[in-house]
Structure formats: C-alpha cells, structure tokens
Amino acid sequence: xxxxxxxxxxxxxxxxxxxxxxxQDFDQADDIVIEPTLEASIFYFETTEDVINSNPxxxxxxxxxxxxDAFKDDYFSDNVIEGSIFYQLENTTSKPVIVTIELIDDxxxxxxxxVLNIGAEAVNTTDVEVFYGGTSARPLxxxxxxxxxxxxxxxxxxDTSISSKANPKLIFRSSANFxxxxx
Amino acid sequence: MINRFFIILLFVCTFLGYAQNKQLMYDFKEVxxxxxxxxxxxxxxxxxxxxxxxxxxxxxxxxxxxxxxxFFANDGLDINDKIRxxxxxxxxxxxxxxxxxxxxxxxxxFRSKKxxxxxxxxxxxxxxxxIGYWFKDYxxxxxxxxxxxxxxxxxxxxxxxxxxxxxxxxxGINKRVDRNLIVGAxxxxxxxxxxxxxxxxxxxxxxxxGENNLLASTLVADMxxxxxxxxxxxxxxxxxxxxxxxxxxxxxxxxDLGVGVDLGFTYQLNRNTTITGSILDLGFISxxxxxxxxxxxxxxxxxxxxxxxxxALADPSQDFWQNLIDDVDGLIPYEENNKSYITFRPTKxxxxxxxxFGEQNRSVQDCDCKAGGSKGSLGFPNAVGGQLYVINRPxxxxxxxxxxxxxxxxxxxxxxxxxxxxxxxxxxxxxGANLNIGPVNIYAMADNLIGYKNVAASQYASFQLGxxxxxxxxx
Numbered sequence: 023x024x025x026x027x028x029x030x031x032x033x034x035x036x037x038x039x040x041x042x043x044x045x046q047d048f049d050q051a052d053d054i055v056i057e058p059t060l061e062a063s064i065f066y067f068e069t070t071e072d073v074i075n076s077n078p079x080x081x082x083x084x085x086x087x088x089x090x091d092a093f094k095d096d097y098f099s100d101n102v103i104e105g106s107i108f109y110q111l112e113n114t115t116s117k118p119v120i121v122t123i124e125l126i127d128d129x130x131x132x133x134x135x136x137v138l139n140i141g142a143e144a145v146n147t148t149d150v151e152v153f154y155g156g157t158s159a160r161p162l163x164x165x166x167x168x169x170x171x172x173x174x175x176x177x178x179x180x181d182t183s184i185s186s187k188a189n190p191k192l193i194f195r196s197s198a199n200f201x202x203x204x205x
Numbered sequence: 206m207i208n209r210f211f212i213i214l215l216f217v218c219t220f221l222g223y224a225q226n227k228q229l230m231y232d233f234k235e236v237x238x239x240x241x242x243x244x245x246x247x248x249x250x251x252x253x254x255x256x257x258x259x260x261x262x263x264x265x266x267x268x269x270x271x272x273x274x275x276f277f278a279n280d281g282l283d284i285n286d287k288i289r290x291x292x293x294x295x296x297x298x299x300x301x302x303x304x305x306x307x308x309x310x311x312x313x314x315f316r317s318k319k320x321x322x323x324x325x326x327x328x329x330x331x332x333x334x335x336i337g338y339w340f341k342d343y344x345x346x347x348x349x350x351x352x353x354x355x356x357x358x359x360x361x362x363x364x365x366x367x368x369x370x371x372x373x374x375x376x377g378i379n380k381r382v383d384r385n386l387i388v389g390a391x392x393x394x395x396x397x398x399x400x401x402x403x404x405x406x407x408x409x410x411x412x413x414x415g416e417n418n419l420l421a422s423t424l425v426a427d428m429x430x431x432x433x434x435x436x437x438x439x440x441x442x443x444x445x446x447x448x449x450x451x452x453x454x455x456x457x458x459x460x461d462l463g464v465g466v467d468l469g470f471t472y473q474l475n476r477n478t479t480i481t482g483s484i485l486d487l488g489f490i491s492x493x494x495x496x497x498x499x500x501x502x503x504x505x506x507x508x509x510x511x512x513x514x515x516x517a518l519a520d521p522s523q524d525f526w527q528n529l530i531d532d533v534d535g536l537i538p539y540e541e542n543n544k545s546y547i548t549f550r551p552t553k554x555x556x557x558x559x560x561x562f563g564e565q566n567r568s569v570q571d572c573d574c575k576a577g578g579s580k581g582s583l584g585f586p587n588a589v590g591g592q593l594y595v596i597n598r599p600x601x602x603x604x605x606x607x608x609x610x611x612x613x614x615x616x617x618x619x620x621x622x623x624x625x626x627x628x629x630x631x632x633x634x635x636x637g638a639n640l641n642i643g644p645v646n647i648y649a650m651a652d653n654l655i656g657y658k659n660v661a662a663s664q665y666a667s668f669q670l671g672x673x674x675x676x677x678x679x680x
Binding site: 045046047048050051053054055056058059060061062063064065066067068069070072073084086088089090091092108110171173193195196197199201202204 | 273274276277278279283284285288346347348349350351352353412415417418419420421422507508509510511512513514515518521524525526527
C-alpha cells in the first residue's frame with residue numbers, strides 16, 4: 023500500500039511538538055520554607071474576692087503548680103523557632119494584687135518568671151507579652167524545657183473589704199503564639 | 206537529597222493529577238483494545254491476542270490546578286511566593302489531584318465460528334485509580350498556621366480522596382443484532398488489591414475570642430478514612446516477607462471481591478452516520494479483607510487549662526492538663542474499627558456521533574454477517590464526529606467533550622486526531638496512530654500535544670500504546 027507523502031508531514035509535525043521543556047530548577051525545593059504560626063490559649067485562672075479574703079497569708083493567698091506538657095511535646099520542642107506568651111490580668115476586687123507566673127522544668131527548677139501588678143478595681147487590664155527565641159533575650163530552651171506552670175497570687179491590700187462592683191474577681195488569662203518549622 | 210527528592214515527588218504527585226478519558230481510543234475501531242471502551246463497538250477483526258504487558262498500557266496525567274512549571278520554572282521568583290500565590294490561594298478545593306493507570310496482563314478476542322455475528326473477548330488487566338482534591342484549608346493551616354486568623358474556619362471537608370488498585374477479570378460478548386445495531390456487554394470480576402477512601406469528611410477548625418480566656422479553639426469533626434489491604438502491605442514491607450507476592454495473591458482473587466458490567470452499542474443511523482454509547486464499570490467492590498478504618502467524630506472547644514476558685518480548691522492537686530486532654534479525647538474520640546465497606550467503581554459513560562465519508566473500502570467490512578449482511582460503517586477513509594465523556598467522581602460528574610477526525614489508509618494505517626475540552630485543558634489536541642503490519646498490530650496515542658511544547662507547564666498529558674496479533678474478518 024502506498025502511504026501518502028503528507029502522512030509523514032503530519033507525523034513530523036506531531037513529533038516536532040513533542041518533548042520540549044523549559045528550564046526547570048528543582049533545587050528550588052531546598053528553599054521551600056514551611057513555618058506556620060500557631061496560637062491558642064494556655065492557662066486561665068479566676069478567683070472570687072471571698073477566696074482572697076479567706077486566706078490572709080502575707081506571702082500570698084494562692085500558689086500552685088500545674089502540669090503543662092504542651093511545650094514538652096517532642097514535635098513542638100524540636101521545631102519551635104520563636105514566639106511569645108501573652109499574659110493578661112483583670113481585677114475588679116477591692117485590693118491591689120500581684121500575680122507571678124513561673125515556668126518550671128521537670129526538676130522543679132524555675133526557668134522564667136513574669137510578674138504582673140494590678141491595682142484595685144482596675145479599669146484597664148495589665149497586659150504583658152514575653153518573647154522567646156529570635157532576637158529576644160530569652161532563649162527558646164526555656165519553652166522547650168517547661169513542663170509545669172506555677173501561679174502565685176499575693177494580696178497587697180486588706181483582707182476584709184469587698185468591692186462595690188458586681189461579682190468582683192481576679193482573672194488571669196494567657197495565650198501562646200509560636201512559629202514552628204515544619205520545613 | 207532524599208528530602209528534596211521527596212518534595213519534588215510530592216509536587217509531581219500533587220499537581221500532576223491523572224484523568225481517565227481515553228477519547229483517542231474510544232471508537233477507534235481499528236484498535237483491538239477499543240472494545241474495552243465499548244463492548245458494542247463495530248469491529249472487523251476476526252481475532253486478536255494482546256502481547257502480555259504490552260498490549261494495552263495506558264497512562265494519563267492532568268492537572269486542573271497548577272503545573273510543575275508554575276513552581277519550578279527558573280524564573281528568579283521565590284518558590285515560597287509561588288506556592289502561596291499559585292497553590293495555597295490560586296487553587297480551588299475542586300481542583301483535582303488524582304491518578305490512574307492500566308496494564309493488560311491478558312487480552313484475547315475472537316469471532317465465533319458458529320455465529321460470526323458474535324465476537325467474544327476476555328482477559329485480565331491491572332488498574333490503579335486514585336483521586337484527591339486540593340486540600341486548600343489544610344494547606345493554608347499547614348503553611349500559615351491559625352495565628353491572626355480569628356473566626357476563620359478551616360474546612361475539614363477539603364480532605365476528599367479515594368483510590369484503589371484492582372485486577373479485573375473480564376469476559377465480553379459483542380453481537381450484531383441486525384444490519385444497523387450492534388450491542389455488547391462485558392462482565393467483570395474485580396479482585397481488589399488495596400483501597401482507601403475518605404470522601405465524606407465534614408467539620409471545621411476555628412479560633413475565636415474566648416469566653417473566659419483570650420482565645421477559644423474549636424474543632425468540629427466528622428471524619429473517616431477507610432482502608433483495605435494497606436495494613437498487610439505495610440506489614441509485608443516491614444517484615445520483609447515480600448510485597449510482590451502479597452500483591453499477586455490479593456490480585457488473584459485473594460483480596461476484596463466485586464462485580465461489575467460494561468454495556469455498549471453502535472447504531473447505524475444511515476450509510477454514513479453512526480451513534481455509539483457505552484457505560485463502563487457499573488459495579489462495586491466489597492472490602493472485607495484486611496480492613497482498617499479510622500474515625501474522628503465529635504466537637505470540642507478548649508480555652509487552655511482552666512482553674513476557677515473556689516471550685517478548684519476542692520482538689521488542688523488534680524492534673525488539670527491531663528483532665529483537659531482526657532476531656533478532648535472524650536469529646537472527639539479517635540477510633541479504629543474493622544467494619545467492611547463497599548466502594549462503587551468510578552463509572553464512566555461514553556457517547557459519540559460519527560460521520561463517515563469517502564469511498565468505502567469493501568475489503569474492510571464487518572464479518573460475513575448473517576444478521577442482515579450489512580457492510581457496516583467500516584472501511585471508510587474518513588470520519589468526523591463528536592464524543593462525550595462523563596465520569597462519576599466524589600465531587601460529582603466530570604465531563605469532557607471531544608471533536609475528532611479519523612483517516613484510514615486501507616487496513617494498514619489509521620490515524621485519529623482529537624480536540625478535547627475538559628476541566629484540565631481547553632486546548633487538548635491528541636493524535637493516535639494504528640499500524641497493521643501483517644498480523645502485527647501496533648498502536649500509539651498521545652494527548653495534549655500542544656502542552657508538550659513545555660512538558661513542565663502542561664496540565665494534561667497521556668499516552669497509550671499496545672501490540673497485538675490480529676486477523677481480520679471471519680475466522
């Protein structure tokens with residue numbers, strides 16, 4: 023059978039369209055950076071003024087250690103790059119208060135301490151953000167080794183008065199915001 | 206190095222999805238394997254035997270989202286910016302990430318001596334099929350995190366995927382009913398090698414201002430991943446007991462079993478015009494062998510460890526952290542089970558209308574048929590027409606429309622070119638050639654040829670090739 027000559031033209035045309043590729047640089051894969059920033063609340067503490075008044079210990083009306091394994095998680099501790107912990111104190115009681123938050127390791131050693139002061143029946147909250155890693159003075163190892171939080175609260179006022187505000191409370195809030203290196 | 210290879214492989218697998226449309230093969234009557242796409246095709250063959258592993262190999266690749274070139278082109282741009290622009294925020298949850306392949310192990314067809322109107326075919330092929338959709342919100346959460354995204358819901362339904370690898374044992378009958386009509390049916394027995402499915406996920410993750418604390422993290426999940434065969438493959442790999450022999454065993458009716466059917470027809474409207482249609486893989490597989498399913502169902506909102514006095518004074522030494530973990534585990538339990546499940550095959554529908562013209566070659570006719578003695582529509586040198594393709598997918602049917610032109614040079618050479626529009630490409634031009642050299646039949650087909658100008662930028666590509674031994678007409 024005679025194959026028409028234009029068949030070869032068609033085949034040539036098709037082949038000429040095949041197998042071209044623009045220059046690719048797969049080394050760019052080495053430059054891929056995946057560093058999500060995650061944030062969540064970590065610790066909440068609330069007490070009524072009655073509790074404060076009921077414990078007139080001058081060293082502090084409350085202190086306790088709380089197990090906190092979130093930072094000890096292997097994946098987190100191995101890959102955390104930098105971040106911060108944000109603390110907020112709200113006080114509607116009739117006395118000024120100091121709240122101390124300490125980060126503690128497995129051996130009970132205090133790794134970092136943050137103190138928050140707030141006046142009686144404060145209009146504004148006391149906000150403190152503590153940075154770790156990156157350009158901050160606090161190394162990330164503080165976070166990596168933290169396995170417990172110690173919260174201590176000290177009443178700087180009297181132990182009998184009751185705030186005129188409805189349902190007076192001391193409230194401590196906190197959240198963490200950390201960048202993780204996935205790649 | 207391995208890490209880099211993995212990343213590249215991930216990109217290739219993620220952004221080069223595979224489609225299943227075989228528009229070049231469909232109704233390409235001169236190619237024996239076309240009977241697998243329409244059991245009711247009009248064929249002039251008396252017999253064919255496929256060369257094992259070479260008779261029907263097909264591979265197709267496509268992407269409805271982005272291409273390798275979009276990320277790895279040497280364009281001086283930061284690859285992280287390209288990922289954010291073109292993948293994270295450039296692709297939609299409906300963009301496909303999937304794959305399929307087919308390799309024939311055995312394929313034989315022959316015309317009945319007693320009744321030449323009947324053409325029988327049978328064989329075995331291995332088929333792998335997988336599809337996933339762009340898990341957009343998961344990717345954003347993974348790349349960017351949830352910080353500074355208050356009230357933004359990350360949709361868990363963006364994880365939608367399924368896949369399986371099966372051996373298909375089939376037997377088909379093709380029968381000319383009268384001078385105008387040919388019908389066909391193919392029974393299929395599926396031997397499932399492995400399967401995974403996670404297609405009905407619902408829920409979200411969101412960070413909102415807390416009721417007590419600064420932030421509230423809420424997870425509402427109704428998720429399930431069903432698997433079959435994967436655990437034994439993993440065990441065989443870990444124990445070094447031979448993955449190959451396990452796959453062979455599961456593929457030879459030792460795995461999950463299912464049944465299905467293909468139906469098709471060709472109807473000659475007049476001397477020059479025919480219409481065809483087929484429905485393929487109308488069936489299911491029951492997965493009851495080596496099944497392992499994983500579920501995550503429930504909802505919880507957490508605001509961190511919460512210590513509220515005076516209530517907490519009742520048990521000051523309690524482990525508030527562990528209580529929180531236990532509460533979340535209780536509200537959103539992660540569970541495993543071995544419940545069997547059924548998957549329906551990705552059913553495909555083909556249809557076409559074809560206009561033949563030119564002087565019909567009388568040496569290339571249908572059989573010496575008793576049912577009407579029709580010349581059929583074989584042997585025309587030219588044909589033009591249109592084809593429709595629909596496949597059932599987890600996010601609903603996908604459609605492709607094709608226009609084609611076919612040129613035959615006697616029995617020896619047949620060429621077919623197609624232009625297809627689908628979700629992958631609006632400029633898909635394909636070309637197929639079928640050569641008969643004596644009793645040897647060779648065919649090769651390639652898709653989206655324009656895209657081959659820069660393969661890395663192509664969002665769709667495919668090829669099919671095969672070698673058969675054939676004879677024509679009545680045995």
